[in-house]
Amino acid sequence: MKTWWLGALLAMQAFAATAADAHGAARAGPAAAAAPAPTTVVVLGVDHAAQLVAERDQPALLEAFLDRAKPDAICIERTPDAYARGDFYEFTYEVQDVAVPFARRRGIELCPIDWEPPVEDQRLGFGMALDTPPELRPLKGMFGFLSFAAPSLQRELFHADDPAKLEKVAAWAATPAAKRKHDLPRRLYLYRTYLQAQRIAAAARAHPGGTIAVVIGEFHKHDIEAILADEAGIRVVQPSSLGRPDAGEIAAHDRPEYRAAIAVFNLLGVQSASGAVDFAFVGRALDAWEAEGASAQTRLLRTRLERLQGRIGREQAIARYRAVAAGAGASKFLWNGVKDAARVDSWFDPFGNLDVRRRALLEAAREAQAGGDAATAAGLLDECATGLSPRQQAQLRGYWQRDIAKP
Template sequence: MKTGWLGTLLYGFAALAAAAPAPQARPPSPTTVVVLGVDHAAQLVSPRDRPALLDAFLDRAKPDAICIERTPEAFARGDFYEFTYEVQDLAVPFARRHGIELCPIDWEPPVEDQRLGFGLALDAPPELRPLKGLFGLLSFAGASLQRDLFHADDPAKLERVTHWAATPAAKAGNDLPRRLYLYRTYLQAQRIAAAARAHPGGRVVVVVGEFHKRDIEAILADAAGIRVVQPSSLGRPSEAEAAAHDRPEYQAAIAGFNLLGVQAASGAVDYAFVGRALAALEAAGATPQTRLLRVRLERLQGRIGRAEAVARYRAIAAEAGDARFAWTGVKDATRVDSWFDPFGNLDVRRRALLEAAREAQAGGDAAAAAGWLDACAAGLSPRQQAQLRGYWQRDIAPATPPVAGVPVGAARAATPTSG
């Protein structure tokens, strides 16, 4: 069949087009992953790593998603580790205020496996928390007061962790923590990769314990479509930026952790840092909380004597009513403690009575101390009363009265701490 020259020409063009390879789609831009390694809750003791600075960094990073250190199952029911202040009290509220997706990326062995391997459940503290070790009340040594927001960006500062992860225990039967760490961190990395794939060309910020940072980055280094960058490459927020991101709940957390928890007895408190936080709270108006924190700060610094402190505590107790602290870190409200404070779940009135009793006990007036302790315990549940008196007998009643002129807390500077 003859088609003429025009038909032949068109047929030829069609054949060429069919034989030519299809144009390749441009590959999507990689997703930027920023792994911010943190020391859990150290933001509360270091001005160079303070909550407002981390808040300002997250704002500067402009993430499409924030990955947090909690399992998806626990996160779905609003359950967090007690001590991950930077997660539940900072990153999660920040993301929700700004409409940013939250991606829980942690993994834990089932409780049955925890009991099989360790002989206990890892999320069930004893009735009285120890001062150190597993389930110990958290405090920080002096070096943490100088911690920087980008501390974990320097591989040399994580060399100890890297060595531990790569070195089997001398006895294989003691190697479970390391083996679980490797598996846990691997799964964290895979969940981060999934979050990155869900945001092609975007930016994902990971807020995770520095213990995991380098292994996560190594696992993701060759992942397709992912570009890992260091947090410090985004630039450090200025002091003005940090100030603009400060919040009353951050100020209350700094003051409470350092003045009411075991940190106060550690000898490692940046009083200028704590004083600025408390002053910012007071600027919004005096409350029973701020008055109690002010007395505690001045007493710890040795700026007021015991008699004045007792009188002011008693006045606060008489006026506080049912006022509570703005931030306590309490997870289990059936307990009297928190993860850093043996008496963290007391309201302001009871805390004022407890502090008056502490001062009376240290001054040798055991009868007055017992009376105020009884008043503090009244109305608490039997479990809370038992914990209150247990901590009192263990941590306060046996304490040696401080030397005259030495600020309260300095005499206990040898209290074991953990970072």
């Protein structure tokens, strides 16, 4: 015997289906000829922040694609209330650093379409808040620093258009966990994606006959498209049908902050130790940035690039870092990805919130430590820590001991 609430849910489902059929029938009547053209919805599935490691998916290419799509609105992966606070997920580089600034420069409407469970429900289901990292982030796993394996370097803009490339996601979404108590992530994913689709549909209804571009994690793409497929007044098209921007378009949309992000992510973050860095791509980004004028930050990054490539020795690198620190003043990096300025780290770099002078000292200390000169390294680290808050100092020394000194 069904419980009352299951009966109510079934009744609601039947009502919704009947209402949809009635709506469709009404649209098919005499008034159908006067119906507006459908709204085009283009769902670009992304791998969050992979634009920073893959040249064929780079930030300027994403911006050039959005420009080519000529959208009336851009839907982004963030909840409406968080977006209203100017609060984004840490790792959605493509949202807060590409799509949102582009839309604001062009006067394009932004539609936040994500959903996430209330913090109380997160703690109930997972035992923690999902947006609060520990004082020292782990290198991997939950709250770990983001880095990419070698295959991501070959990713291209329209990777997610092919459903076959996301078969594992579809299979996971359709298969309950072996133990139902472990099934919460899948169930939340299904509910979340459904509500994302409904918010996209609402954005489409607000722009009849127009174009809606959606920039969202690729895991959601095909389920969203399937949900929207039978939505009246919506025409879903694949991003690849619009064509790939050419080299001229990419160059026209390149920006110093994109070049800075590529260099900082690959050279200063944990990506630098991953063994998966496209040094040619990073080098071109740094070359183009330096062409607009060298600075303390570009000299630091150039030194780090040449050291990682083995083109300069340890002592030369230390001397260069010391020179950068001496002349950096209070300069900061053009881009560092930091969300919480009270911390010393970022989502991809244990030391991401250091200014240029302190970062140069830290890199000199890293080289001295690796060369066996622990005393010099300790002195440089002390100099780096001076002026930081107690919390930042504790994190700085914690990461140093765990990730640099101890290994």
